[in-house]
Amino acid sequence: MNFTHLKYALEIAKTGSLNKAAENLYMGQPNLSRALKELEGSLGIIIFERSAKGMIPTPEGETFLAYANSILTQVDEMESMYKDASMAKQRFSISVPRASYIAEAFVQFSQGVDPASRYELVYKETDSKRVLRNILEADYKLGIIRYAENFDVYYKEMLEQKGLNYELIAEFSYVLLMSENSPLADKEVITFEDLMNYTEIKHADPSVPLISFSVSQRQELPTDMNKTIVVFERGSQFELLSGNTDTFMWVSSVPQKVLDRYGLVQKRCQENNRVYKDMLIYKKEYKLTEMDKAFITAVCNSKRAHLI
Numbered sequence: 001m002n003f004t005h006l007k008y009a010l011e012i013a014k015t016g017s018l019n020k021a022a023e024n025l026y027m028g029q030p031n032l033s034r035a036l037k038e039l040e041g042s043l044g045i046i047i048f049e050r051s052a053k054g055m056i057p058t059p060e061g062e063t064f065l066a067y068a069n070s071i072l073t074q075v076d077e078m079e080s081m082y083k084d085a086s087m088a089k090q091r092f093s094i095s096v097p098r099a100s101y102i103a104e105a106f107v108q109f110s111q112g113v114d115p116a117s118r119y120e121l122v123y124k125e126t127d128s129k130r131v132l133r134n135i136l137e138a139d140y141k142l143g144i145i146r147y148a149e150n151f152d153v154y155y156k157e158m159l160e161q162k163g164l165n166y167e168l169i170a171e172f173s174y175v176l177l178m179s180e181n182s183p184l185a186d187k188e189v190i191t192f193e194d195l196m197n198y199t200e201i202k203h204a205d206p207s208v209p210l211i212s213f214s215v216s217q218r219q220e221l222p223t224d225m226n227k228t229i230v231v232f233e234r235g236s237q238f239e240l241l242s243g244n245t246d247t248f249m250w251v252s253s254v255p256q257k258v259l260d261r262y263g264l265v266q267k268r269c270q271e272n273n274r275v276y277k278d279m280l281i282y283k284k285e286y287k288l289t290e291m292d293k294a295f296i297t298a299v300c301n302s303k304r305a306h307l308i
Contacts, residue, residue: 003075005039006068008032009047013065016054092291093122094142095131097278098203098234100254101170102144105302109295119291125233127203135281136162142282142292144169144299149275159281169278170303174250175266182245182265190269199227201237201249238262252276253307 011021012032022029040047047061057065090113096102106123113119124134128147134140147155149171159166176195178184187194229247231237240247242262254266280296282288288296 003072005035006072008035009039009065010068010072012036012048012055013057013061016056018055090117090119090289090291091122092119092142092289092295093124093140094144094295095124095126095134095140096144097128097131097146098125098237099146099252099278100234100258101252101302101306102278102299103234104255104258104306105295105299108302109298112294112298113291131281132162135164135283141286141289142280142295144278144280146276146278149277152277155279163284164281165284165286167280169280169299170252170307171275171277172252172307173268173273173275175253175268176248177241177251177254177264177266178248179241179243179245180263180265182248184248185265185267187267190267192269192271195248195269196226198225199229199244199247200225201229201231201240201247203237204230204232238264252278255302255306 008021008025011025012018015021015024018033018036019029022032025032036047043064045060045064046058047064048055049058094106103125106121110121113121122140124130124140126134128145131140131143131145135143145155156166176184176190182198184190184194184198229240231240237249238258239262241249241264250272251266254264259265282292
């Protein structure tokens with residue numbers, strides 16, 4: 001007995017005729033009749049009574065047909081389930097700070113996704129407060145939050161309260177980013193005082209979630225600048241830095257190919273030793289997928305290659 005024989009029997013029961021069933025099954029009537037006899041012989045029962053009215057199920061045949069229908073229904077459901085799974089889109093979503101080394105990791109990660117698969121990748125650059133909201137409320141699976149080391153206790157307590165796992169991705173101090181034609185680029189040593197005559201470009205986001213913008217900025221910036229330009233995305237910052245030689249920005253390290261693309265350089269400020277942390281977060285009940293693990297590997301590799 002096999003699944004094909006079960007399908008034959010159900011088609012005969014449906015049509016009440018060997019000839020009609022054979023026609024629907026695209027096979028000869030003698031072959032169908034032979035298959036039915038083999039099925040009945042293997043079971044040791046008579047499934048149909050042959051009569052002038054057609055093929056009528058016997059009591060034992062009715063019981064067998066009910067089981068056969070149930071078995072084939074489950075087989076169809078199982079095949080459909082795995083077919084749908086293989087055809088389903090792989091989905092990846094993450095919210096991150098505006099950092100070039102993370103963006104570079106996402107590029108490398110996206111290039112490694114199987115081109116024959118169906119997928120949707122969502123990459124959201126935003127501030128720490130929105131990263132948390134995206135993880136907790138908007139069904140983003142992964143997030144990276146950046147914060148100054150002096151907020152470490154506050155941050156970890158808050159994540160525990162919200163039921164989030166956290167893993168350290170990187171520790172670093174900010175470097176200065178500026179045009180290669182900026183007067184600052186020629187200095188061997190740059191101090192906070194040197195920066196006072198230049199315009200600072202910064203993002204309008206507090207690095208620490210749930211702490212007000214003004215409090216966060218007062219505690220995190222190494223000095224108050226006389227002139228600032230506030231931007232909300234990385235494209236604008238690069239255009240400003242490239243085109244306006246009187247501007248600078250505090251950033252995590254930028255890949256060399258990005259520096260070359262925009263004609264920028266990055267330099268350390270000897271007075272800025274403040275340490276920042278980039279922390280991966282996700283819900284405690286969430287199980288990392290293979291795509292998640294691939295991105296984490298890419299971002300760790302990018303960190304090693306680009307953070308100084």
